[in-house]
Amino acid sequence: MASENIMLIHDPELLERGERVLGEEFRAMHERVLAVTAMTSRLNALPFDDETGKAELLEQILGRPLPPKLTIYPPFYTDHGLGLDxxxxxxxxxxxxxxDYAGIRLGSGVMIGPKATFITMGHPVDPEERRRFLTGAPIDIADNVWIGAGATILPGVSIGRDSVIAAGAVVGDDVPERSLVAGPKASVLRTW
Structure with missing residues (x-):
């Protein structure tokens, strides 16, 4: 199947279960990614002290007014924006x-260190399916969580209130509240 014929369904119930999804919304998603990439490029080129310009672009990217006392230091990257709460x-x-296509919620008081990455979508492991499907699941970060520099949060993860994710951690499993998570997670799971 040619990649231009692939369609993605944004079905929250499917995404919450981490299922692969296919459908008619791929073109709309692709167009949104292009528009948001253009907006983030403009945002990241603004002078650091242009608070008004940054706020206007962030509101366009997120599709709603900014919450009180939000601080985002560019460069800032998102592929969709509308799924970022x-x-x-x-x-x-x-x-x-x-x-954020499958949804990312950042609770009140969350602090995120430089170069942290939040990924809600991916591709199947099977090489025959990689270009035919996308998989996804939302990320939920509770209030007052601190995520260290360079941490990576993977699809479907929930992080409990007051927890700390150490710098460089790769988080693929849920984190209970008031917990410290550290270290890389990579290991060989299977071969083919």
Whole structure:
């Protein structure tokens, strides 16, 4: 199947279960990605002290007014924007990436270190299916969580209130509240 014929369904119930999805919304998603990429490019080129310009572009990217006391230091990257739900008093440091098509919720008071990455969508492991399907699941970050520099949060993860994710951690499993998570997770799971 040619990649231009692939369609993605944004079905929240399927995405919550982490199922692969296929459908008619792929073109709309692709167009949104192109539009948001253009907006983030403009945002990231603004002078650092242009608070009005940054706020206007962020509101366009997110599709709603900004929450009170939100701080985002560019460069800032997202592929969709409309799936990013940000609470009050959230701080996002430089160079963070939010691949938010399946949804990312950042609770109030969340602090995110530089170059953290949040990924809600991916591809199947099977090489025959990689270009035919997307998989996804939302990310939920509870209030007052601190995510360290360079951490990676994978699809479907929930992080409990007041937890700390150490710098460089790769988080693929849920984190209970008031927990410290550290270290890489990579290991060989299977071969083919």
């Amino acid at each position: 940000i609470g009050e008093r959230v701080f996002v440091n430089q160079g963070c990436t939010f691949l």
